[in-house]
Amino acid sequence: MTIYTGGCACGAVRYEIAAEPIRGFYCQCRDCQRDTGSGHSAVAVFPSASLRLIGEASENLRTADSGAQKRKGFCAECGSPLYNKPQNKPDMIGVFVGTLDDPSIFKPQIVMFASHGQKWDHLDPALPRVAGMRPGA
Numbered sequence: 001m002t003i004y005t006g007g008c009a010c011g012a013v014r015y016e017i018a019a020e021p022i023r024g025f026y027c028q029c030r031d032c033q034r035d036t037g038s039g040h041s042a043v044a045v046f047p048s049a050s051l052r053l054i055g056e057a058s059e060n061l062r063t064a065d066s067g068a069q070k071r072k073g074f075c076a077e078c079g080s081p082l083y084n085k086p087q088n089k090p091d092m093i094g095v096f097v098g099t100l101d102d103p104s105i106f107k108p109q110i111v112m113f114a115s116h117g118q119k120w121d122h123l124d125p126a127l128p129r130v131a132g133m134r135p136g137a
């Protein structure tokens, strides 16, 4: 089985994921804009049990545009955002794909919160866009 590895910018927090991604998405919600300092987050979702942290991530509780709460994990040393743990789906973890050692494995399937997207933030026009959360989420 493939083990996906990654970590923060300074190397204080590393992780290993022993599972294939369940899905991938871009999110243009305002929380993701602030989180990334950019127009959207790029997230791969994995089973939370498959992720093993090496080093200690800091977490804080925040509220997404959907109103759902998530614990965002980041490196306290360098500030890199690493993952989000949705409170209502404890079996899932969303990993910020830029922190993977090989981000090229990312396969985005949908743009969420496209209604909050910025005009200058152009994403693949072939992807389905939804105004809010992924339907059924």
Ligand SMILES: [Zn+2]
Pocket (backbone or CB within 6 Å): 008, 009, 010, 011, 012, 013, 075, 076, 077, 078, 079, 080
């Ligand atoms: Zn770091």
Ligand SMILES: [Zn+2]
Pocket (backbone or CB within 6 Å): 027, 028, 029, 030, 031, 032, 033, 041, 064, 113
């Ligand atoms: Zn978002």
